[in-house]
Amino acid sequence: MKVRIKKWNAVATWKWDIPDDDVCGICQVHFDGTCPACKYPGDDCKLLSGKCGHNFHEHCIMEWIKQDTAKGQCPMCRQAFEWVNPSNNDTSSLEGQQSEQDY
Amino acid sequence: MADQSVFRITKELSDLQKSSDLSLAVAVKDVDVRNLKALIIGPHETPYEFGFFEFAFKFNKEYPRKSPSVTATTTNGGRCRFNPNIYASGKVCLSILGTWRGERGEEWSAAQGLESILLSIQSLMSSNPYENEPGFEDANEALDKKNQTEYVQKIRHETLRISVVQRLEEYLNIGADGAVVAPVSNKDNYELDIDNTIDDESVPFEPFKDLCKRRFLWYYESYLAAIEKANTQVRDGQSFTRMPFEGTNNTMEGKFNYTELERRIRNIKKVLDEETEKWAEEGLEAKIKESTVAVNLQRQFEQIRESFKRSDLPHNLELHDNNPFVWILTYFGKPMTNLDGGLFRLKIHFSPRFPEEQPRFKFETRLFHHRIAPDGTPCYFSPQSRQEDAKSHIEAVIEALEEENPAYDPRTLVNPEAFKLYWGGPDDRKMYNRRLRRSVQQSME
Numbered sequence: 001m002k003v004r005i006k007k008w009n010a011v012a013t014w015k016w017d018i019p020d021d022d023v024c025g026i027c028q029v030h031f032d033g034t035c036p037a038c039k040y041p042g043d044d045c046k047l048l049s050g051k052c053g054h055n056f057h058e059h060c061i062m063e064w065i066k067q068d069t070a071k072g073q074c075p076m077c078r079q080a081f082e083w084v085n086p087s088n089n090d091t092s093s094l095e096g097q098q099s100e101q102d103y
Numbered sequence: 104m105a106d107q108s109v110f111r112i113t114k115e116l117s118d119l120q121k122s123s124d125l126s127l128a129v130a131v132k133d134v135d136v137r138n139l140k141a142l143i144i145g146p147h148e149t150p151y152e153f154g155f156f157e158f159a160f161k162f163n164k165e166y167p168r169k170s171p172s173v174t175a176t177t178t179n180g181g182r183c184r185f186n187p188n189i190y191a192s193g194k195v196c197l198s199i200l201g202t203w204r205g206e207r208g209e210e211w212s213a214a215q216g217l218e219s220i221l222l223s224i225q226s227l228m229s230s231n232p233y234e235n236e237p238g239f240e241d242a243n244e245a246l247d248k249k250n251q252t253e254y255v256q257k258i259r260h261e262t263l264r265i266s267v268v269q270r271l272e273e274y275l276n277i278g279a280d281g282a283v284v285a286p287v288s289n290k291d292n293y294e295l296d297i298d299n300t301i302d303d304e305s306v307p308f309e310p311f312k313d314l315c316k317r318r319f320l321w322y323y324e325s326y327l328a329a330i331e332k333a334n335t336q337v338r339d340g341q342s343f344t345r346m347p348f349e350g351t352n353n354t355m356e357g358k359f360n361y362t363e364l365e366r367r368i369r370n371i372k373k374v375l376d377e378e379t380e381k382w383a384e385e386g387l388e389a390k391i392k393e394s395t396v397a398v399n400l401q402r403q404f405e406q407i408r409e410s411f412k413r414s415d416l417p418h419n420l421e422l423h424d425n426n427p428f429v430w431i432l433t434y435f436g437k438p439m440t441n442l443d444g445g446l447f448r449l450k451i452h453f454s455p456r457f458p459e460e461q462p463r464f465k466f467e468t469r470l471f472h473h474r475i476a477p478d479g480t481p482c483y484f485s486p487q488s489r490q491e492d493a494k495s496h497i498e499a500v501i502e503a504l505e506e507e508n509p510a511y512d513p514r515t516l517v518n519p520e521a522f523k524l525y526w527g528g529p530d531d532r533k534m535y536n537r538r539l540r541r542s543v544q545q546s547m548e
Contacts, residue, residue: 025213025214026213027111027167028111028216029110029114035107036107036111037107064212067168069210069211070212073212075212075214075215076212076214
């Protein structure tokens with residue numbers, strides 16, 4: 001028997017490369033879900049990993065860290081929050097990032 | 104975009120309501136999750152023990168970036184400062200709330216939340232609150248020692264008077280003379296549940312009424328024991344000592360009167376027992392009217408009875424007086440345990456407002472057990488998600504009874520004598536077992 005495939009739909013699943021059943025410490029939503037502001041998980045609602053080992057939705061941690069009262073600290077461990085840059089595995093501190101944006 | 108803060112509050116709320124922490128409760132009115140009420144039950148071995156302390160939470164749109172505002176509402180109308188950090192005005196001084204200068208690392212963070220705030224407040228309610236006051240942490244002069252003792256003594260008194268007695272008297276409409284004042288609301292109204300719930304803005308939001316009543320029945324003996332102990336330390340008419348940190352309008356003033364408190368506590372118990380009895384009368388009326396609750400209970404009764412038969416359980420269930428609101432459960436002690444051979448009769452009263460008001464169980468057969476109060480009230484927890492399911496209550500009572508290696512939990516202290524023996528040394532435990540078995544044996548006679 002010969003089968004001719006006319007059309008096919010590929011389906012794939014993905015998950016963030018972080019430990020299971022972990023929730024965002026700020027919105028307390030599972031990382032498989034989005035932050036409360038977004039509709040779909042994925043590139044539109046990225047995760048941000050801190051050097052201290054704590055992960056958050058990017059939107060959540062940004063909302064927190066932009067406040068003066070946050071003093072640039074991780075909400076979980078209160079160390080200075082520096083994130084691990086996913087593209088070049090470089091680390092950058094927030095201050096650096098923000099001043100770049102200023103200019 | 105829906106309000107982000109609402110998602111998180113809703114989640115925290117349902118997590119807390121699902122948890123089995125017996126000393127915390129939270130509730131919101133309808134859909135308004137931004138205004139929340141919380142109840143903290145005073146911790147064991149502190150002057151706040153088994154008191155009912157209520158707090159009002161307000162969450163703004165910036166939550167969790169900003170902390171909520173928290174106000175203590177158990178303050179005797181703004182007249183009582185229960186703790187160096189819990190003011191008469193209701194202000195709660197806590198560094199994570201930003202109402203107190205905190206050390207570095209103690210301020211609010213987005214990772215904090217409802218539960219961590221409640222636990223922080225609970226930790227203020229310590230066995231020696233005097234040292235909560237800044238500058239008094241290590242105060243150990245003779246005068247401080249004396250103050251510490253006297254502070255604990257007056258907190259104990261006011262915890263019983265304000266957080267327990269006043270609250271329960273209000274719930275039960277008990278007047279100054281100890282008699283029950285007839286409620287103003289029309290009694291025939293409760294059938295019209297639907298109409299009732301719609302425009303009841305005038306009715307104050309009291310989500311912890313039934314909880315506090317049930318807990319009062321658990322802790323009744325502990326309250327009496329506390330009074331007995333206090334009577335050896337202070338005398339009636341003696342004035343409270345003012346603490347050096349207590350100022351004008353932010354203090355705890357008054358006189359001891361444990362004789363009066365004991366009378367009022369015993370009266371509350373009597374009125375509560377009468378209330379339970381009254382459910383039976385109301386129930387018979389509801390049965391004639393074929394109210395939804397009556398029909399529901401009748402059906403649940405028949406199903407549970409059937410399920411006992413089907414699963415070969417020896418327990419028996421009957422209606423008392425053919426009333427679907429009063430059940431009689433005969434429980435047969437589990438073989439190969441201390442309860443083996445025992446035969447116990449329990450009366451289960453249901454409220455015409457079930458499941459809003461939860462059933463009240465009472466052992467009619469006397470049983471010496473650390474989870475059964477001397478008046479026969481068992482201390483059990485049924486999952487909050489299944490409270491409309493009568494069977495889950497029965498199963499939870501049996502589980503509490505048969506539990507072989509319970510974790511130490513002073514919040515289950517409903518029978519001070521049995522609890523002390525159960526958790527004492529090996530000799531005490533032996534004594535406990537002996538007395539339990541003796542009461543099991545007596546149950547067969």
